[in-house]
Amino acid sequence: MVPYSDAPVRDVGLAALAELLAGPVVPAARGLLGCRLSTDGVTVRITEVEAYAGTAGDPASHAHRGRTPRNAVMFGPAGHAYVYFTYGMHWCVNVVTGPDGEASAVLLRAGEVVEGVEAARARRTAVRRDVDLARGPARLCAALGIDKAAYGRDLLGDGPVRLRPAAGPVPDAAIAAGPRVGVTGAHDVPWRFWIAGDPTVSDYRRHVPRSRR
DNA sequence: TTAAAGATTACCT
DNA sequence: GGTAATCTTTAAA
Numbered sequence: 001m002v003p004y005s006d007a008p009v010r011d012v013g014l015a016a017l018a019e020l021l022a023g024p025v026v027p028a029a030r031g032l033l034g035c036r037l038s039t040d041g042v043t044v045r046i047t048e049v050e051a052y053a054g055t056a057g058d059p060a061s062h063a064h065r066g067r068t069p070r071n072a073v074m075f076g077p078a079g080h081a082y083v084y085f086t087y088g089m090h091w092c093v094n095v096v097t098g099p100d101g102e103a104s105a106v107l108l109r110a111g112e113v114v115e116g117v118e119a120a121r122a123r124r125t126a127v128r129r130d131v132d133l134a135r136g137p138a139r140l141c142a143a144l145g146i147d148k149a150a151y152g153r154d155l156l157g158d159g160p161v162r163l164r165p166a167a168g169p170v171p172d173a174a175i176a177a178g179p180r181v182g183v184t185g186a187h188d189v190p191w192r193f194w195i196a197g198d199p200t201v202s203d204y205r206r207h208v209p210r211s212r213r
Numbered sequence: 214t215t216a217a218a219g220a221t222t223a224c225c226t
Numbered sequence: 227g228g229t230a231a232t233c234t235t236t237a238a239a
Binding site: 084 | 231232234235
Binding site for chain 2: 050126181
């Protein structure tokens with residue numbers, strides 16, 4: 001089930017990564033697998049992502065209804081961070097993609113903590129195994145300490161949150177695709193990508209609507 | 214001004 | 227397997 005395997009993923013430098021992110025969202029999402037995201041003392045290797053097409057007719061995207069104060073950064077240039085708060089307690093982080101003016105982004109869903117395990121653990125209680133430290137979009141943000149302070153920051157620059165290319169290329173054959181998680185609609189679009197077999201990839205759970213109070 | 218839903222996680226039975 | 231926790235964003239009145 002990998003119908004979107006058109007663009008081969010290679011090991012790229014920082015400039016090439018920036019160019020990839022400025023292009024179509026699906027190749028950008030695939031290219032983000034294996035990249036490393038670092039904050040103060042903690043580095044995560046990205047193992048799972050989801051693509052959101054924003055204004056391009058994607059009903060699951062926060063930007064599909066047009067520009068609002070929250071999603072404004074998604075309409076800007078690629079390589080910046082779109083951080084949002086949800087369910088009253090969780091932060092999630094996206095990498096803005098596509099040309100300036102087009103609101104596409106890639107949600108970072110999970111990663112492997114490759115540096116600063118102690119620091120990551122200190123930020124999270126009730127974590128038993130290391131592979132669970134950044135297994136899930138809100139957990140990934142918690143492990144890295146990402147919150148609204150990172151909103152709109154340039155991830156490719158030399159700021160407090162830095163995105164860097166993969167140390168080694170992720171073979172195209174190692175990338176699996178499937179429906180996005182937690183999304184109410186658009187279950188027919190396989191825009192969730194992950195590194196096949198990686199233990200840090202989150203489980204697939206169908207979205208369960210919450211009961212009203 | 215008010216209300217409803219949400220790109221989730223942790224803890225319950 | 228089900229649901230409570232918890233609050234921002236967004237749209238409607």
